[in-house]
Amino acid sequence: MIARLSVLFLALAVVAAHAAAQTTPLLSPPAAFDRATIRRGAQWFAQYCLSCHSVKWIRYDRLTRDLGFSKDAVRQELMFPGGAHFAQGMVPTLSARDAAAWFGVAPPDLTLEARLRGGAWIYTYLRSFYFDPTRPSGWNNHLFPDAAMPNVLAPISGIRDAKGRLIQRGRLTPRQVNQVIGAITVWLEYTSDPSKLERERLGPYVIGFALLLSVVAYLMKRAYWREVS
């Protein structure tokens, strides 16, 4: 019985592994989830992404508390779009209606994107743009074919064709570009769950307390049960 069951389980696992295989392999970002990387990601995001994409659940003021930005740094380095308010969410000045008219679809809010698709997806997506003259924007993407978004990072990454050959050099080396994209990815992982910074700081204390409670309770149990034969 057990042997037959385990054979069945094995067969099921093989079927599942087959179904999970994907066409474009996902790459993991070469960046650690720490405050310095998130800060760099925030700066790149403000320069290249925030003109069109909101991260509306992140209020500017929380960046001073969570990431250690000074209020002036937030104003000068992140709040580029005119009309932004320090106590409000990170929303571009571009209206959703204009954006929809220009790009075909309104650029989505990215606050929760990393939770929805995963960091590896975002990192791979931003690295998978290529020049495609048949598309209205001139851009296409290996991971997300016919994406409406153009390669906004082209000035730093350069332009590649569908086979990955460099057509025009960018300002940064490929290694540096990967680090920039990695930092943007980590920033979006932060926006998708800012509690992660606080959680991982408090975690050891909370779990330590629970462990201590267990040890004390165990000793107490042993003391009481000594008289039970």
Add this chain to the structure above:
Amino acid sequence: MGRLTAWVDRRFPFSALVRTSMTEYYAPKNFNFWYFFGSLALFVFAAQIISGILLLAHYQPSAKAAFNSVQTIMYDVKWGWLVRYIHTTGASLFFIVIYLHMLRGYLYGSFKRPRELLWLVGVALYVCLMGEAYFGYVLPFGNMSYWGGEVITSIIAAIPYLGDWLASVLRGSFGVGTPTLTRFVAFHAVLLPALLAVLILTHLLALHEVGSNNPDGVEIREHLDARGRPVDGIPFHPYYTVKDMFGVGVFLVVFCAIVFYAPTFHGLFIETYNFSPANPLKTPPDVTPAWYLAPYYAMLRAVPNKAVGIGILFAAIIAPFLLPWLDYSPVKSSRYRPVYRWMVIAFALTLLALGWIGMQPATPALLLPARIFLALYFLFFLSLPLVSRLEPTRPVPQRISAS
């Protein structure tokens, strides 16, 4: 203190209650690992009530505002993320605890005479918990909430004769929207918690009337000392209160590790597609239920005919209620029932397999395994009357064996 207690005792049976249910409630002294989960279930229930009240202070039940109000809790409310993660983790761990608690009942025959009513109330609690979890699942109104709401109410709509009426009562409209959320909040936060609380109290009252079973399945009340106390029993308080405190401590370690380091638990405790708002025009790639309801979903999908599928689903939920009358064996514990013991193990594996299948996309390759496991599920119950009569049992000790 003494005078206050005396004052209360003349007006309310306070001391008598403490005596009969704690300090002079005798429990068998050989409880093992499996006996932690009753008190843990009570602990999680309390945690869910408290975190639920706090969430309700910020949650807005409308199609437009629900998802945003949940994000407000996560991003803007002080400690909001902690309260929500406690509630979502608590929901899943509630089911883990309850499934282990029920498995204990199967293993040691705790449903048998004189504990039939205790078992019935317990299974009713489980059914209520499934409803509670379902209504709560829809409330955040992410895209999985929305489509889960659509799918389950349309399953209910397929019930012959009553279905359409029942589905429209649940939805409050033709589709899932604001009227659905307002009544689901009423079910999730008022009706079912109240029902659960009453049933838990009934469960405990019934338990204390008949006394706890134990891994050996022998009745400790059949061997009393000169003062009329069970020889193999010990007072619940302090012996099991300190022991259960240790259980709560270990449970908290696991609970906090999930809350602080893996709150979505790889999409199992909070599903990935629920991080995008409800969208009636965009179906998630696979609409599958939360892991704890997945076995039933696998059963439903294993049958091509909708009405028959619902019939089987209904039968699968009813079957455990009948357990005390399907099993004729005079021996309670699986320790002394070699055949039944392997049946219970196979039954648990069957449920795990069905749960796994229920969480996979619907593919033809899984249809046959789903049907095999569905058959095995019912085979457990259907073979019990025969097995329990023919099974050669091992001799049961008169008293609790030394552990």
